[in-house]
Amino acid sequence: MSRVDAVRADAVRRPSALWTFGLLRSELVTTVRRWRTLALLGVLAAVPVLVGIAVKIETRDGGPVGGGHGEGPAFITQITNNGLFLVFTALAATLPVFLPMAVGVVAGDAIAGEAGAGTLRYLLVAPAGRTRLLLIKYATVMAFCLLATLVVAVSALAVGALLFPTGELTTISGTRISFAEGLGRALLIALVVAASLVGMAALGLFVSTLTNSGIAAMATTVGLLITVQIVDQIPQLQALQPYLFPHYWLSFADLMREPVYWDDLVRNLGLQGVYAAVFGSAAWARFTAKDISV
Numbered sequence: 001m002s003r004v005d006a007v008r009a010d011a012v013r014r015p016s017a018l019w020t021f022g023l024l025r026s027e028l029v030t031t032v033r034r035w036r037t038l039a040l041l042g043v044l045a046a047v048p049v050l051v052g053i054a055v056k057i058e059t060r061d062g063g064p065v066g067g068g069h070g071e072g073p074a075f076i077t078q079i080t081n082n083g084l085f086l087v088f089t090a091l092a093a094t095l096p097v098f099l100p101m102a103v104g105v106v107a108g109d110a111i112a113g114e115a116g117a118g119t120l121r122y123l124l125v126a127p128a129g130r131t132r133l134l135l136i137k138y139a140t141v142m143a144f145c146l147l148a149t150l151v152v153a154v155s156a157l158a159v160g161a162l163l164f165p166t167g168e169l170t171t172i173s174g175t176r177i178s179f180a181e182g183l184g185r186a187l188l189i190a191l192v193v194a195a196s197l198v199g200m201a202a203l204g205l206f207v208s209t210l211t212n213s214g215i216a217a218m219a220t221t222v223g224l225l226i227t228v229q230i231v232d233q234i235p236q237l238q239a240l241q242p243y244l245f246p247h248y249w250l251s252f253a254d255l256m257r258e259p260v261y262w263d264d265l266v267r268n269l270g271l272q273g274v275y276a277a278v279f280g281s282a283a284w285a286r287f288t289a290k291d292i293s294v
Contacts, residue, residue: 020132027140031106032147040102041151047098048090048156055079055086056163075253082169083160084179087186088256090156091149091193095249096229099148099193100200104221106144107204110137111287113214130288134205138280141201142194149194153186175258185255192252196268199245199275200225206283209290242267245275 031037059080075092078085111134160166169182177185204221211217225246231237232244241247248268254261 020136023133024136024139027136028143031140031144036109037106037144040105041148044094044098044102044148044152045155047094048086048152048159051076051090051093052079052083052086052156052159052163075256078170079160079164081165082182083162083164083166084157084169084182084186086160086164087153087156088189088253090152091189091252092250094152095193095196095252096246099145099152100197100225100246101222102148103141103145103197103200104204104225105218107141107201108208108218108221109214110141110205111208112211112217113208115212116214130290131284134284134287138201138205138283141205142198145197145201146191146194149190149197153190157186171258172253172256173258177258189252189255192255192265192269193249196249196252196272199272199279202276202279202283203245206279206286209283209286243271245271247271 055076075085075088079089167179168176169179170176203224204217207221207224208214208217211220228244229246232241232247248264248271251264251268254265
């Protein structure tokens with residue numbers, strides 16, 4: 001059998017679950033190995049380092065953080081009491097801008113980047129099908145959401161433990177919990193933050209199906225993020241704000257209450273699910289009808 005015949009045979013053969021897993025693994029490895037992705041992860045890892053060093057320098061003479069006026073991200077005034085709070089502070093500092101921008105870059109490039117590089121046609125020659133390929137791309141972006149969030153959390157945990165004391169910590173409600181329980185809540189918060197980005201990931205993937213330029217898709221996705229963030233801060237548009245995907249992002253702080261306040265957390269996760277369903281469906285409708293000419 002010639003090579004051409006082998007390719008044609010592969011194209012009509014139904015892909016196995018193992019083949020699908022192999023393609024997903026290949027996508028994950030390719031995404032993580034890109035210099036752009038490594039640079040994004042490096043910036044995210046550097047944020048907790050900068051925050052931790054800044055707090056250490058500011059409080060070296062025993063003074064309060066932010067001059068005692070509560071300035072800065074949530075939990076920042078608690079870092080000097082317990083380094084674990086640097087995890088919560090770093091996530092609060094990166095979630096509004098840095099994390100979603102990184103996700104927007106990866107999601108925006110998912111389809112458009114392949115089309116612009118001329119590799120999308122070759123991916124579709126393999127027995128994947130457009131729907132399966134789109135799902136693999138979205139799964140890769142969601143995996144990046146988790147990876148990026150964990151990079152911030154692990155970096156913050158390491159820096160916090162190095163520069164500040166650790167041990168029992170006080171929740172927002174004033175109750176004391178053990179360091180082990182604090183670590184558990186930090187992990188849960190990281191998972192919630194990662195889940196808070198799935199709507200943004202679906203939006204970026206949809207934009208990526210609209211163009212063959214990876215740069216244009218990334219710029220458009222980040223631009224939409226900035227626009228929505230601005231709208232979410234305008235008081236005159238408060239009736240619209242509860243329906244915007246970043247509106248409940250910082251609700252993860254409620255996981256540090258005793259008992260936990262679940263209302264805004266549930267609203268956030270539900271809203272992300274709606275955005276994922278709407279823009280995921282739009283991406284599927286666009287991609288399955290897209291003319292792949294390059």
